[in-house]
Amino acid sequence: MKHAFWVCLQFLIVLLPNAAQAGDAIIIGATPLQQRFLTCVAQISADDLRDTPNPNERLTIVILEHHKFLETRDAFHAHKTKLAFSSLQARRIYLSARMLGDFDTLLRCITHELGHFATQSVYEDHAERAADRIRLRTRQACVSPIQ
Numbered sequence: 001m002k003h004a005f006w007v008c009l010q011f012l013i014v015l016l017p018n019a020a021q022a023g024d025a026i027i028i029g030a031t032p033l034q035q036r037f038l039t040c041v042a043q044i045s046a047d048d049l050r051d052t053p054n055p056n057e058r059l060t061i062v063i064l065e066h067h068k069f070l071e072t073r074d075a076f077h078a079h080k081t082k083l084a085f086s087s088l089q090a091r092r093i094y095l096s097a098r099m100l101g102d103f104d105t106l107l108r109c110i111t112h113e114l115g116h117f118a119t120q121s122v123y124e125d126h127a128e129r130a131a132d133r134i135r136l137r138t139r140q141a142c143v144s145p146i147q
Ligand SMILES: [Zn+2]
Pocket: 112, 116, 123, 124, 127
């Protein structure tokens, strides 16, 4: 038993540097297809996010069941939003699982949130201008997670 434990531990230590590639977004609560899509979008926007505060902190995208999303949203006092919101300081984006069934909504929301990061602005029109560029490149480069 003790031996097995050590094998696992060493295995983990060996794997960790590869698993946690610098720069890749951390994605929580996604299916493998959603994860692939969100990783792709995050990679596409990486250049836009490079000159923002805390560039070495990895971007985290958290997908929550809709009722959990609403609770978290209220805790952040982001009452206006219905499906997505971001904490610029924490470099974290929260998405409601409810939006993940519709590609147009998903594309619109995730790129909009990344637009807030790229501009470091809380204003919607600023975010949208950056989001447009990211959206275009995402359509060209990323595979939809919706089959
Ligand atoms: Zn917004």
